[in-house]
Structures are given as C-alpha cells and as structure tokens.
Amino acid sequence: MTGFTMLRFGLAASAIALAAWSAPASAGPTLDKVKANGFVTCGANTGLVGFGMPDKQGNYTGLDVDICRAIAAAVLGDASKVKYVPTTAQQRFPALQSGEVDVLARNTTVTLLRDTDLGFNFAPITYYDGQGFMVAKKAGIKSAKELNGATVCVQPGTTTELNLADYFRTNKMTFKPLVIEKLDEVENAFFAGRCDAYTTDRSGLAATRISKAPNPDDYIILPEVISKEPLAPAVRHGDDEWFDIVKWVVYAMFDAEEKGVTQKNVDEMLKSDDPEIKRMLGVTAGMGKALHLDDKWAYNIIKQVGNYGESFERNVGKDSPLKLDRGLNALWTNGGLMYGAPIR
Amino acid sequence: MVATDPSRVQVAPAARVALWRDMRVRGIAAQILTVGAVAGLVAYFGHNAIVNLEQRGIATGFAFLKREAAFEISSTLIDYSPASSYGRALVVGILNTLLVSSLGIVLTTIFGTLLGIARLSTNWLVQRVTGWYIEVMRNTPLLLQLIVWWDLLRVSAPLPREAFNPLPGVFISNRGLNISVPAWNEAYLWMLVAAVLGIAVTMLLGRQMHRRQELTGKRFPIFWAGLGLILGPPLVVFLCAGAPVELDTPVLQGFNFVGGENVTPEFAALLFGLVAYTSAFVAEIVRSGILSVSKGQTEAASALGLRPSWTLRLVVLPQAVRVIVPPMTSEYLSLTKNSSLAVYIGFPDFVSIANTEANQTGQVVEVIAILMAVYLTISLTISVLMNFYNRYVALVER
Numbered sequence: 001m002t003g004f005t006m007l008r009f010g011l012a013a014s015a016i017a018l019a020a021w022s023a024p025a026s027a028g029p030t031l032d033k034v035k036a037n038g039f040v041t042c043g044a045n046t047g048l049v050g051f052g053m054p055d056k057q058g059n060y061t062g063l064d065v066d067i068c069r070a071i072a073a074a075v076l077g078d079a080s081k082v083k084y085v086p087t088t089a090q091q092r093f094p095a096l097q098s099g100e101v102d103v104l105a106r107n108t109t110v111t112l113l114r115d116t117d118l119g120f121n122f123a124p125i126t127y128y129d130g131q132g133f134m135v136a137k138k139a140g141i142k143s144a145k146e147l148n149g150a151t152v153c154v155q156p157g158t159t160t161e162l163n164l165a166d167y168f169r170t171n172k173m174t175f176k177p178l179v180i181e182k183l184d185e186v187e188n189a190f191f192a193g194r195c196d197a198y199t200t201d202r203s204g205l206a207a208t209r210i211s212k213a214p215n216p217d218d219y220i221i222l223p224e225v226i227s228k229e230p231l232a233p234a235v236r237h238g239d240d241e242w243f244d245i246v247k248w249v250v251y252a253m254f255d256a257e258e259k260g261v262t263q264k265n266v267d268e269m270l271k272s273d274d275p276e277i278k279r280m281l282g283v284t285a286g287m288g289k290a291l292h293l294d295d296k297w298a299y300n301i302i303k304q305v306g307n308y309g310e311s312f313e314r315n316v317g318k319d320s321p322l323k324l325d326r327g328l329n330a331l332w333t334n335g336g337l338m339y340g341a342p343i344r
Numbered sequence: 345m346v347a348t349d350p351s352r353v354q355v356a357p358a359a360r361v362a363l364w365r366d367m368r369v370r371g372i373a374a375q376i377l378t379v380g381a382v383a384g385l386v387a388y389f390g391h392n393a394i395v396n397l398e399q400r401g402i403a404t405g406f407a408f409l410k411r412e413a414a415f416e417i418s419s420t421l422i423d424y425s426p427a428s429s430y431g432r433a434l435v436v437g438i439l440n441t442l443l444v445s446s447l448g449i450v451l452t453t454i455f456g457t458l459l460g461i462a463r464l465s466t467n468w469l470v471q472r473v474t475g476w477y478i479e480v481m482r483n484t485p486l487l488l489q490l491i492v493w494w495d496l497l498r499v500s501a502p503l504p505r506e507a508f509n510p511l512p513g514v515f516i517s518n519r520g521l522n523i524s525v526p527a528w529n530e531a532y533l534w535m536l537v538a539a540v541l542g543i544a545v546t547m548l549l550g551r552q553m554h555r556r557q558e559l560t561g562k563r564f565p566i567f568w569a570g571l572g573l574i575l576g577p578p579l580v581v582f583l584c585a586g587a588p589v590e591l592d593t594p595v596l597q598g599f600n601f602v603g604g605e606n607v608t609p610e611f612a613a614l615l616f617g618l619v620a621y622t623s624a625f626v627a628e629i630v631r632s633g634i635l636s637v638s639k640g641q642t643e644a645a646s647a648l649g650l651r652p653s654w655t656l657r658l659v660v661l662p663q664a665v666r667v668i669v670p671p672m673t674s675e676y677l678s679l680t681k682n683s684s685l686a687v688y689i690g691f692p693d694f695v696s697i698a699n700t701e702a703n704q705t706g707q708v709v710e711v712i713a714i715l716m717a718v719y720l721t722i723s724l725t726i727s728v729l730m731n732f733y734n735r736y737v738a739l740v741e742r
Binding site: 151 | 414416417418498499598610687703706707708
C-alpha cells in the first residue's frame with residue numbers, strides 16, 4: 001500500500017499543479033461539477049462500522065455516509081447518487097485538496113491547522129467524540145494512568161497520534177507507538193497482542209471492539225477521555241457556495257429532528273402550519289433558491305435519508321450493533337450540543 | 345551527453361557550411377533547447393503549484409521543519425521526544441532507513457554470495473535446495489514476504505510475560521528480542537581505539553611479511569600474530585581499567601522489558617525480508633560472475649595443486665568480482681529503496697515519518713520534495729562508492 005499512498009500523494013501534488021489548466025473558477029465550480037457529473041464524490045472511510053463501511057455489495061452505510069447521501073439528495077434529488085472514494089487517514093486530505101473528492105465525510109476532527117494550513121472549511125460538527133484506549137481485559141488495567149511503558153497501536157497522520165503523545169507527556173509516562181496506516185492492519189496488530197493498548201476515538205474503539213475482536217468481552221475501553229474530537233465534514237477553501245450547501249444540509253438534518261419531521265411523517269408535514277417547517281420543506285419558496293438548489297432540497301434529505309436523530313440511531317445508536325448513547329450528540333433541547341441554525 | 349561532446353565531433357575546418365548544417369552547432373543547439381524545455385516545464389509546474397496552493401490558502405514553505413513535531417517515534421538512534429522538531433523527526437527517519445539499509449547490504453552480500461556459490465555446488469541436494477530458494481524468493485512480491493515475516497514474528501512469539509528465555513539475559517517475545525548489553529564504560533572507547541590500532545599494525549605487518557615471503561620464501565604466521573595484535577591491546581586496556589563488566593539486563597516491568605537492547609519485530613521482519621529477498625538476486629549475479637571465469641582458470645589452478653577452496657578464493661572470485669560489481673550496485677540501490685516498504689509493517693523509517701509529517705502539516709509538496717532529495721542523495725552516494733570500487737577491481741585486470 002505504500003506505493004499506493006505515495007501515488008496518491010504524487011497525484012495530489014500533480015493535480016494541484018495541473019489545476020491551473022482547468023476551467024477558470026466560476027461562482028460555484030463544485031456545484032456545477034456535481035450537477036454535470038450527476039453524482040457527489042465523497043471521501044469515505046475504508047471501513048469503520050457505524051460511520052462509513054461498505055457491505056459485501058459495496059453499498060456504504062454509516063453516519064458520515066448519510067451526510068454524503070443527504071448532500072446528494074439536496075443537490076441532485078437522489079440520495080443514491082454518491083460515488084464513494086475510500087480513503088485512509090493519510091490519503092483523505094490530499095484527496096480533498098486535489099479535488100478528487102467534493103466533500104470529506106470521514107470521521108475527521110476539526111482542528112485549527114486543518115482549517116487553515118490545509119485549506120479546508122468545516123461544516124457543522126456531526127459527532128462529538130473523544131479519544132480513549134482499549135486494552136485486553138486480562139492485562140488487568142482499570143485506568144489509562146496505568147499505561148506507563150505500554151506499546152500503543154495508532155494510525156499515523158491523525159489527531160489521535162498527537163493527543164497520545166500529549167497525554168503521556170502531561171502524565172510523565174513513556175510509551176512506544178506502533179504506527180500503521182491501514183486500519184485493518186493496526187487492529188490486527190492489537191488483537192494479536194503486539195500492542196498493549198489501541199487508541200482512537202471512543203466511537204471507533206466501540207466499532208472495532210464489536211466488529212473485529214475475536215471475543216468483544218475480552219476487551220475493555222478505559223474510562224478516560226483524553227481529548228476533544230469534534231468530527232465534521234470538510235470541503236476545500238475557495239468555494240463558498242458549496243460550503244454553504246454542505247453546512248445547511250447538516251443544519252437541516254438537526255432542524256428536522258428538532259421539529260419532529262421524520263422520514264415517515266415528512267409528507268404529512270407538508271401540510272403543517274408551522275412557518276419554519278413550511279420554509280424547510282419548500283412549501284414557502286425561497287430557501288432552496290438561496291442555496292442555488294431546488295426548493296425541495298430539505299424535503300428530499302428527510303424523505304430519503306431521515307433527520308439527524310434517525311440517522312444516529314440507525315447507524316451508531318440503539319438500532320445498531322454499537323449501541324452508543326446520544327450523550328453530547330443529543331439535541332440542545334435534550335441537553336446535548338446539536339443545535340441547528342434557523343432556516344430563514 | 346557523450347555523443348554530442350563537441351570535442352569529439354570533428355567537422356572539416358576549411359569547408360564553410362551553413363550554420364544549421366554544422367553538426368557542432370546543431371548539437372549544442374539541441375542541448376540548449378532540451379535543457380530549456382525541461383527547465384521551462386519544471387518552472388511552469390512549480391509556478392502553477394505555488395499559485396494554486398496560495399489560492400486555496402494551503403500553507404507553503406519549509407518553516408514547518410522547525411515546529412514541534414508532537415508525535416512519538418518508537419525506534420530512534422538519536423535523542424528524540426515529541427517536543428523535538430519536525431526536522432529532527434525526519435533525521436530520525438533517515439538514520440533508521442540508513443541503519444536498516446546498511447545492515448541489509450552487508451548481510452545480503454555475505455548471504456547472497458554464499459547462496460550463489462552453493463547454487464554451483466556439485467552436491468545435488470545443496471544445489472537443488474538453493475535453486476528452489478532462489479526461484480521462490482525471486483518470484484514472489486517483497487511486500488508479501490515482509491508481511492509473512494512480520495506475522496510469523498508476531499504470532500509465533502509469546503507475550504512479554506511469557507517471554508521465551510533461551511539464555512540468561514535473552515528474552516524473545518512479541519515485543520522483539522531483548523538482550524543484555526554491557527553498560528557503557530569509558531574503558532570501552534579506549535579498547536576500541538586499541539583494537540583499531542592493532543588492526544592497522546597487523547595490516548602493515550602483513551604487507552611486509554608478504555613481501556618477505558615473495559623475496560625469501562619464508563612464511564610468517566601472520567594469522568596468529570594478527571590475532572595477538574588485535575585482541576591483546578584491548579584486553580590489556582580492559583584489565584588495566586579494572587575489568588568493568590556491568591550488564592544492562594532487560595527486566596520485565598509492567599508491560600514491557602526495560603533496559604538492555606531491543607530489536608523490534610518490525611525491524612527484524614524488515615531486515616530479514618530485505619535480506620532474504622535481495623540475496624536471491626545477488627546469488628544469481630554471483631553465479632553468473634563465477635561462470636564468466638573461464639573453466640581453464642580453474643583447471644590451471646588444480647593443475648598447480650591448489651585446493652578447491654583456494655581456487656575459489658584466490659583465482660575465481662577475484663576475476664568474478666569484475667563482472668559482479670556493476671549489477672550489485674543496482675541490487676544495493678533497490679534494497680535501499682525497498683526499505684521504504686517499512687511503512688506497511690509499522691517500522692518508523694524515513695518514508696513512514698515523512699508520511700506522518702505530510703499529513704500532520706498538510707505540506708505534501710514540500711515533504712515529497714524532501715523525500716526525493718534524500719533518496720536521490722542516498723542512491724547517488726551508493727552509486728559513487730560502488731563506482732570507485734568498480735574502478736579499483738577493474739584495475740586488477742591483466
């Protein structure tokens with residue numbers, strides 16, 4: 001895969017170099033491109049249960065994947081018009097920078113340097129996560145503070161890799177990282193006992209434990225949350241119109257949940273008297289046009305993908321194998337942090 | 345370039361020819377045009393890249409090398425911590441790459457040469473076994489072999505707490521090989537100096553005695569004298585310093601062994617894999633080199649009464665080396681470059697660390713430029729050294 005990674009880097013570099021040849025920038029090159037192609041190109045994970053994972057037929061599902069589907073529903077009126085590009089933690093940024101993907105929805109943490117130096121804009125946060133550790137039960141550890149001297153499996157090029165070093169520095173402990181790019185390989189190394197602990201976002205740990213551990217009960221996730229990991233979809237700098245679309249697709253999913261508009265009742269809701277619902281579903285015209293989209297944009301999202309709560313429960317919540325609590329990811333009205341800006 | 349060297353292309357000086365028909369002028373013009381076109385293309389792409397990066401607000405330049413790296417590296421030859429700079433992290437990676445490549449080159453040369461000789465053995469079994477080994481190794485992908493080695497080392501080795509302890513102070517577990525080493529003492533430095541002096545004196549003496557043997561026919565037991573000269577002085581230094589032997593022994597502490605020296609499974613897998621794979625190619629090169637020496641040479645040596653081992657060492661190999669050296673250079677180069685497959689099995693080589701930096705800083709173009717420059721420098725250095733050696737052995741030709 002090295003060659004592959006390098007090739008990706010090389011392609012990214014040459015694509016950036018070649019971009020001057022391409023057509024001059026119009027108001028919204030990404031939107032024009034997506035409409036011309038008839039599909040949204042979405043940078044997805046190579047396989048993380050609950051967030052972005054292809055099944056045996058190659059159909060992707062997950063919380064991140066639902067964002068891509070929602071964008072396709074809003075822009076093209078059909079949630080299935082998405083082309084997924086599986087990316088590793090390292091490939092994802094060059095893929096977005098070079099224009100290989102239109103949007104990156106791949107459990108990516110928002111950080112200052114990514115927002116600036118890498119040339120990205122982040123849409124609203126779709127999952128509030130935090131980094132944790134998973135260890136084998138028989139190691140007899142109860143706290144991350146007992147990990148002094150441990151070998152820790154980690155993926156390169158992630159905020160995880162940096163938080164890990166910070167955490168051990170802060171607590172005056174030492175560790176040896178085992179850095180492997182491919183998610184499968186890093187998980188295998190951990191389950192083979194090559195590492196004492198595996199670290200990534202806690203949602204990712206839960207996914208790995210459920211889907212990859214020989215026996216999930218032999219492994220525990222330590223209680224410490226050592227970082228803030230706000231995960232959000234990202235787009236390139238320089239196309240504000242596209243950024244607006246991605247941003248409001250996410251807000252629409254939050255707002256729909258808040259207003260009780262679901263996949264099931266969306267058609268009845270068309271008759272609702274609530275002015276906000278009317279604006280959202282395009283009964284009162286204008287909102288879609290402002291985004292350069294069809295006025296049915298949000299209706300299509302909710303009809304085909306569902307609101308945020310539905311997507312959450314289906315992919316990572318109580319209707320999924322992961323069974324994660326809403327926690328911080330509940331609506332603000334329920335004590336969480338999910339807060340959609342008003343559609344008006 | 346040689347073909348168009350102006351000094352070699354002779355044009356009749358008297359005849360006046362049109363400028364565009366003058367071979368010399370045409371040669372120079374073609375070179376200028378080619379260089380100009382290449383430079384122009386490079387400048388064009390470079391300019392585009394810079395403009396585009398700026399347009400998209402992506403950071404450029406090499407200032408990031410001074411920023412704090414903030415990630416940890418498992419195997420380092422120099423002091424490194426997450427507080428060190430990105431630049432230092434790259435140096436750590438370069439040293440790791442150089443370590444595995446240089447060890448790999450030495451081991452490959454020895455192992456490959458032995459294999460090549462064994463392949464020509466008159467012993468049916470030895471010949472067949474090496475033949476099979478070479479064919480299997482040459483015809484399967486290196487990456488696959490590396491993964492197999494790594495999995496073998498990971499899966500077959502026990503956990504640290506159940507480490508295999510074949511000798512006192514030696515532990516084998518899935519954390520690698522942990523061995524006792526003598527704790528550092530200043531006396532060791534002086535012992536090393538004494539040993540180097542001993543080697544130098546032995547070499548001088550050997551040359552003298554060789555000359556004497558050629559003149560008078562008297563032989564001198566250079567082996568025993570050399571052994572005494574090389575081992576004696578360090579031993580004296582050792583005893584004078586009060587025989588300091590303090591072992592730094594690995595002890596299981598918490599998760600892992602602390603103290604002693606550690607060889608990780610990743611490093612071992614990479615080194616084994618590279619040596620096992622490249623040796624197969626080297627063996628074929630050595631075989632072809634040996635076969636290139638005419639049979640008459642061997643027969644003449646036997647007729648003079650030389651033992652087969654002497655024939656090989658004194659007659660065949662020195663002549664075979666001339667054929668062997670140039671293709672060996674390519675094998676050394678490919679071994680060095682193949683070491684970058686370390687990324688896949690988690691050894692922190694130069695590419696692995698550069699990848700991490702490219703991703704953490706987002707400055708892919710700069711990091712790739714550094715990667716190319718460093719590999720080019722390493723490869724050119726190997727080439728230059730091998731060319732020197734090639735010239736040296738070529739002079740022996742009679």
